[in-house]
Amino acid sequence: MNAQLSPLAPPSAPASLTDAELVRSGQNVFAIEARALESLTPRLDGAFAAACRLMLACSGRVVTIGMGKSGHIARKIAATMASTGTPAFYVHPGEASHGDLGMITDADVVLALSNSGETDEVLTIVPVLRRQGNKVVAMTGRPGSSLATLADVHLDVSVDEEACPLGLAPTTSTTAALVMGDALAVALLEARGFTAEDFARSHPAGSLGRRLLLHISDVMHAGEAVPKVAASVSISEALVEMSRKRLGMTAVVGDDDALLGVFTDGDLRRALDNPGFDLRSTPVVDAMTRSPKTIGADRLAVEAAQLMESHKISALLVVDEAQRVVGALNIHDLLRARVV
Template sequence: MTNPQKTDKVDRDLLLQAGKRTVSMESEEIIRLQERIDGRFADACEIILACEGRVIVTGMGKSGHIGNKIAATLASTGTPSFFVHPGEASHGDFGMITRHDLVIAISNSGSSAEVVTLLPLLKRLGNPLISMTGNAESPLAQAADVNLDISIRSEACPLNLAPTSSTTVTLVMGDALAVSLLESRGFTAEDFAFSHPGGALGRRLLLKVEDIMHGGGEVPRVDAHTPLSQALLEMTSKGFGMTTITDDDGHLLGVFTDGDLRRILDQKLQIDKATMGEVMSRKPKTVSGDTLAAEALRIMEDNRITALVIADNEGRPTGLLHMHDILRAGVI
């Protein structure tokens, strides 16, 4: 074996040629795959859409690794699915498969012993079977209700041995199934977010203003008769760079911000004599608590403001949302 610490000088041109050749060969096989998105592909989609249980994906070796990814993609796009290792299935995990489930079995040769062993059991349960094989005459393809052709002319491996082009084509076929099913089900971005609540998309689409706003005594609040000098103390103590102004019944009349203060100073207005009713900004932007945080962010950006008042149906301020709250929640 060659000592990796003492190799000859690397020929960079050969490295680049090999890399480009690999991409070219696999791209060509993917293009050829388009011809096989045909009636059998549509049949497979219809069988999956009719399934009342889960889609069980199985495969051995590299096919198993690809199958794992296909199952994950299906599950996250509206088709309940998980992967079962065919070797483990023969030692107890077959109990994870019910009569209501559908099985997608992957094998480039179509004769992987661990997968073929499961065929009589699947037939006995009556599970619909979709195969992905590179050999339409193989035992797996012959046993399937629908066989999806993932055959290739050659692996990208120069020895034509290591699964390269074949695994890429299989993965693309799985993605084609997932996307076709997604569109047929009318799967939305909101549905996707429910499958990814911990991701950035989930936070953007599911998080509401009421989940991250400041409420109760945290909201800066003065009335219209409050002197400006006193309102500045309220703004400073609450730390949001603004305050709400309400009437005697608690309805929102306006807001006053650091920006308003700068404009007043430019106008030489006497801080100790002015009242909030005289200097406040009327008709401020407000949102309800059930507004999505992503929508609140858009309103802030469009109006170039850093805080939003949350108001109830009667126009009473119930909370305050600052740009920093949105940043901390990971909505951006």
């Protein structure tokens, strides 16, 4: 009879831990990893600065590589760099040996991650990269490892212990590598003078992108869609214009569309309180709000939202430098644009 492979043993029954014991276990992880990060701080020395200099001088991109958990951290570091002004991407070292090495040009700087510094897939391609002319920054937990020796710059991310009680699962070591990667990304960000507006340009679909990139001119009503009437019209004529344009207000303009005031639903309610008020005979200039709040077309849409909120209004007129009415918007326009 052929011998059969025995199946993997099922996991042992879960331990019966109290809620307090579960919380203490989590707290212990925090404590171990916090101590590791504290010990990492003195290692931000000349090697760290040298790694930053190589990446700043790079005319290509920063290419991160790593296997297993180090690969996951390498992906995150590349993503953080790419979104903060340092072009970067991840290459799987195993795939690199089978053709993906062609993705890396001689203008790129390579950031190689390996806690042991002896990962075969990484060590296989590093000599090839060096011959191609790439500068290599290694991030390992063993300063005397093969990878550390091969690299131009070595960043020591060694830790005294893993948070895993078995000492097997990468926990503290991956946290240390991730934080070192964050330190690189932020140092490069500051060295490049990267701004919030730059960040928004690489995140146009996010809320920050909309807040920092969307201007009044992108959301306002313009041309024939702008509600406006001459100063000589009656309140009833102004109401017709308000109903037609559906913004809850109308600009009152003089010659060449110069802004004189605004007539709103609120102005109408206040006018109705006056005895002897007549919609057809009362000029709109007698009921309008003079010197209304306005905004320029080149301002950010988020500024319109802030202005509306601070003055408890729901619509704004948009004017040019000569105080001519060029547009209008209300809170619903900002809601549709997802600015608020």
